[in-house]
Amino acid sequence: MxxxxxxxxxxxxxxxxxxxxxxxxxxxxxxxxxxxxxxxxxxxxxxxxxxxxxxxxxxxxxxxxxTPIAYLTGSQGFWSLDLNVSPDTLIPRPETELVVEIALALALALPRRSRVLDLGTGTGAIALALASERQDWQLTAIDSQSGAVALAKQNCQRQGLSNVQIFQSDWFSAIAADRADFDLIVSNPPYIERDDPHLKQGDVRFEPSSALVSGVDGLDDLKKIVRQSPDYLAVGGWLLVEHGCEQGNALRDLFVSAGFSEVATRRDYNNLDRVTLGQWRR
Ligand SMILES: C[S@@+](CC[C@H](N)C(=O)[O-])C[C@H]1O[C@@H](n2cnc3c(N)ncnc32)[C@H](O)[C@@H]1O
The missing domain is CATH 1.10.8.10 (Ubiquitin-associated (UBA) domain)
Structure with missing residues (x-):
């Protein structure tokens, strides 16, 4: 043997x-x-x-x-959670933990019982990490892919979290108008350029393009999210998005044009632009 x-x-x-x-x-x-x-x-x-x-x-x-290791074992660690993964969506990346860190640090500027929306939740990574840290927050998590929604629900159940609502939506389309006052919107949307040669290398070859690609310059979805978020934020609420390391300037311009204040980009542990945030004050 x-x-x-x-x-x-x-x-x-x-x-x-x-x-x-x-x-x-x-x-x-x-x-x-x-x-x-x-x-x-x-x-x-x-x-x-x-x-x-x-x-x-x-x-x-x-x-x-x-085939990526996480698809072979069916799971991936993210934050303090062990999440089920599947080819329906992205395998959560360590750099996305920066979104969670910044969101938790913003808690000081948010109501104690904040309402938080995670757009393009995939496995549920960001929403479930936040829900596990802040049981007084109410999380709403959406994804356009039914497979991702089912996976995020499975992960939510696995973590035993009761403060997360998960459903299918094309960005804001299924968010009821009477629930349009989130204190925080977070997102790690697709942001890779359609013709990026990296799409033909490594793990991403096995991940769905619905989770990766966003038009010619990678900004199609980020533009929609930044422009539409003000309609869904409470006054004083924050938007926090992950993006590519060369998209920091474009994102700050988008945030400012959409009317956000306190616009800033944070760098990841490799010292690369990774997350842009802004506050909605109007
Ligand atoms: C980069 S993945 C991020 C997944 C997860 N948030 C994470 O950080 O691991 C982007 C996610 O956005 C979802 N997505 C793409 N287009 C969407 C749309 N129009 N509306 C809602 N979700 C969308 C994809 O299905 C995918 O799960």
């Missing part, structure tokens, strides 16, 4: 397709053996059942074809 230590050597095959072959190999093995990475390292001589070996080999082949 195969041993854990032998399977860990498949890392060599993964070097050709992954920047983190060791981690990929360990994650796939942990997934199949239902152990954590510490256990894996502690027992390199543990034997692997034939059925587990077969599953590992199938996952390894899929990874060698480029």
């Amino acid at each position: 195969a041993k854990v230590s032998q399977l860990l050597k498949t890392v060599d095959q993964l070097r050709a397709v992954s920047d983190s072959p060791q981690l990929d190999c360990e994650i796939l093995l942990c997934h199949v053996l239902e152990v954590d990475r510490a256990q894996l390292r502690t027992w390199p001589d543990a034997t692997v059942e034939p059925e587990q070996l077969q599953r590992f080999e199938a996952l390894l082949q899929a990874r060698l074809q480029g």
Whole structure:
């Protein structure tokens, strides 16, 4: 029977397709053996059942074809949550945690029982992270894709959160006019240029274009969100959007043209423009 230590050597095959072959190999093995990475390292001589070996080999082949690790294991960590993922939407990225951090820091400037809207919620990442940190906030999360809505609902149930409402909507279209006074709107919408060559590389090849691409300059959806948000914000409310690292100037211009005050762009941990925010005061 195969041993854990032998399977860990498949890392060599993964070097050709992954920047983190060791981690990929360990994650796939942990997934199949239902152990954590510490256990894996502690027992390199543990034997692997034939059925587990077969599953590992199938996952390894899929990874060698480029399938993202998170789609193979069906989950991804985001903030303090472990979220189910699927090819219906984006795999949550670590840089999006900056949206959560800034939103939580804004809490000081918001009512205690704030009403918060997450546009393009995908797995529910941003909305569920905020709901888990602020149980006194009421979250509304929407997505245009029925698969993403179902996934976000599943994740919400998995986290046992009762302060989140999730439904299908093309941006604001299904938001009732009488609920149009959010204290905070957050969004990580699609923002990649249609012809961006990165779309043909790495994990994004497996993610749906509905979650990635937004017109020729990547700004189609951001423009809609920034221009329409004032109709859905309470006076004093904030809009917070994630965007591409070269879109900071364009976003600040859009916010100012739409009438926002206190417009600023924040950088991520790689020192790249990542999130723009502004306050609606009119
Ligand atoms: C970049 S992904 C972000 C997902 C999630 N918020 C996150 O940060 O991981 C963008 C999401 O916007 C959704 N989306 C795209 N167009 C939309 C539209 N017109 N209305 C609502 N959601 C939309 C996509 O389905 C996708 O789930």
